[in-house]
Amino acid sequence: MPNSKKTTAVQPAPGRRRELLATAAEVFAAHGYNATTVRRIADRAGLLAGSLYYHFDSKESMLDEILTGFLDELWAGYDAVLAAGLGPRETVESLVVESFREIDRHLWAVTIYQKEARHLATQPRFAYLAESQARFEEVWLGTLERGVAEGVFRPDLDVRLAYRFLRDTVWVAASWYRPDGDRTPEEIARHYLSMVLDGITLPADR
């Protein structure tokens, strides 16, 4: 996305939309999509409810745009990691770090995704959520299986269970993470990783 402030004037009028979407995302995240009234978004954005429809087709299309915006960036990040051809452990580490970065950048979208994805995925318009989730599972499961096969992860690992464990563990962080905290997403990711990879007990304990 070209952002050369100073020379070009390519943007048709991206500003207002983006602001409104940010507001909508925040309110959706706070109260849930269904419980959020279009009027609440409008109030927060400083215009009347009906005026939102100049910018968006519907409440649903706002949600759509928020989720696709997030997923597009997420997969860009993931694909870059996967393209690097790392070993299983390093892949897991990089994916987790990348995930925390996305939480940092798309906190509200992640929150919404967590709460709404499951039932939205059943609607045709949001079928891409199901697709994304399927690919997600594929990537993680593959990495874990490779790790077990290569002796990097424990041979007795229940891969499906570990997948859910990792997936939930990471994304649920959106429920308490605040971007203005005193730790960077990378720091939090590292700490998470040390627990996930090595456990919380002292090695001596084993």
Next chain:
Amino acid sequence: MPNSKKTTAVQPAPGRRRELLATAAEVFAAHGYNATTVRRIADRAGLLAGSLYYHFDSKESMLDEILTGFLDELWAGYDAVLAAGLGPRETVESLVVESFREIDRHLWAVTIYQKEARHLATQPRFAYLAESQARFEEVWLGTLERGVAEGVFRPDLDVRLAYRFLRDTVWVAASWYRPDGDRTPEEIARHYLSMVLDGITLPADR
């Protein structure tokens, strides 16, 4: 499950309430509390929407009853564990096992809790959710701190992070757990614990 269907049948309506609550819980869990219409519950239960009001004051009171029913049992279980005076590691293990048992028994209630607790807790009627969560945090944090102090857990553990990690890890399981699966809650709990306590990598890797 006390179900003494043996003596009389003159009772005013002992089991009907319970049935209706079970139905309501299932629908709430499937679609979310707000998105669930009273009519959907009634349809599923085989009566008309208005007729539910003979049994319950309001939709909200159904939710209330579902959540308190769950929390009461949960704390009964937790208190029993805590009263046993176990060491930190064993306490963690027992609490996790107990949690999975509650997921097994109150799957829908747990699902609802996960989705709705945060914003419900702000309403006076559901203040007990906030209290419960505070006590929950207290118990877990205390156990973890004790474990670090006693050298059972790693000294570099970020206790708050580990708390959230454990908490989320356990409860999120409600999103995929099905009581009719081929593993008992205890088995799943054990596997979870082995990941959490010892990590997913091979010890040799360290």
Next chain:
Amino acid sequence: MPNSKKTTAVQPAPGRRRELLATAAEVFAAHGYNATTVRRIADRAGLLAGSLYYHFDSKESMLDEILTGFLDELWAGYDAVLAAGLGPRETVESLVVESFREIDRHLWAVTIYQKEARHLATQPRFAYLAESQARFEEVWLGTLERGVAEGVFRPDLDVRLAYRFLRDTVWVAASWYRPDGDRTPEEIARHYLSMVLDGITLPADR
């Protein structure tokens, strides 16, 4: 649903629906479907706008029911005429008489049909309107062609033009016909027929 009104108990609850539909039809006819607000119907019927939705799915479904009710009866009448196997002239006469009877019985539905059928027919839900119209044309055109072939109608008759002429001529009557007038539908039909069949000029003029 105990409804043993001593003798028959066949009606499930047809009364209210029918009343409301009659009211809706009248208002639709008076102001046009689109221009009619659901509130106007409700006001006239003596309840609140939202209450209509206890009886009907939507404003559109009211319209649907009104139109199908009319068309079903219309075709019952037409089919009876066609089954009689009359000659072309008598068929035309009977169809016209039957049409005026339907105008008398379904005045509002006919009025609505006249105003809305064309654009409604393009919507899938109202595809039956197009079908009905196609069959209508088939019946009339067939009768007229038969009449020309048998020497009953003028050989120089433009059959398509005559069809439209007859069709419009009859149905447009709904725009001024009032059931409480001093002439029966049959009388009016007869007068129409004498104009259509024999012209308005004096035979001597030819």
Next chain:
Amino acid sequence: MPNSKKTTAVQPAPGRRRELLATAAEVFAAHGYNATTVRRIADRAGLLAGSLYYHFDSKESMLDEILTGFLDELWAGYDAVLAAGLGPRETVESLVVESFREIDRHLWAVTIYQKEARHLATQPRFAYLAESQARFEEVWLGTLERGVAEGVFRPDLDVRLAYRFLRDTVWVAASWYRPDGDRTPEEIARHYLSMVLDGITLPADR
């Protein structure tokens, strides 16, 4: 059609209004006045909805201008016929021919008129519609009565019924007439007249 596109191009906007009105008329005719959104007209004309308000006061004023434009020309034509002092039969013939010519030239306006005149006539702004209709009735009824009195039309003619018959018969043609068809308005008028004046049956039948 004065179209002196030869001198200058400094005019404020002579043809633009006319173009926009033509577009509006077409859309009004296609979807009905109420169902037509100002945006639909603007889309078709290639500008934004708000921009129409530079040219017109309101949607209603567009309608107004369309209808008066049509009625003015119609009455110019009718008045010319009436001024000719023809006999009843010839007057009827000329009026019908003139009407078909107006349908040819003002197809969309006629269509709109047919659909909307009745309820518009109740609004003060469109009172001229009621006046026009009254004069219309006066002219036709007078001609028919004169024809009966002079023995040109059948003595048993119900003049009011015949008036409606003629009126509807003519104008309803706008619902199927297409200017680019293979017959001129005059030809169609002649055929209509032969049906109306002499009937559709063979004279021998009488």
Next chain:
DNA sequence: GATGAATGAGGTTTCATTCAT
């Protein structure tokens, strides 16, 4: 215990219109 009918508040959306630029 349950039904049928209704209420009333509030939700999303549409749309003619305005106005600064």
Next chain:
DNA sequence: AATGAATGAAACCTCATTCAT
């Protein structure tokens, strides 16, 4: 002449809840 953004009223519809029967 036209745009982009917004207004405000009103539309259709939903839904928890009530209540006489």
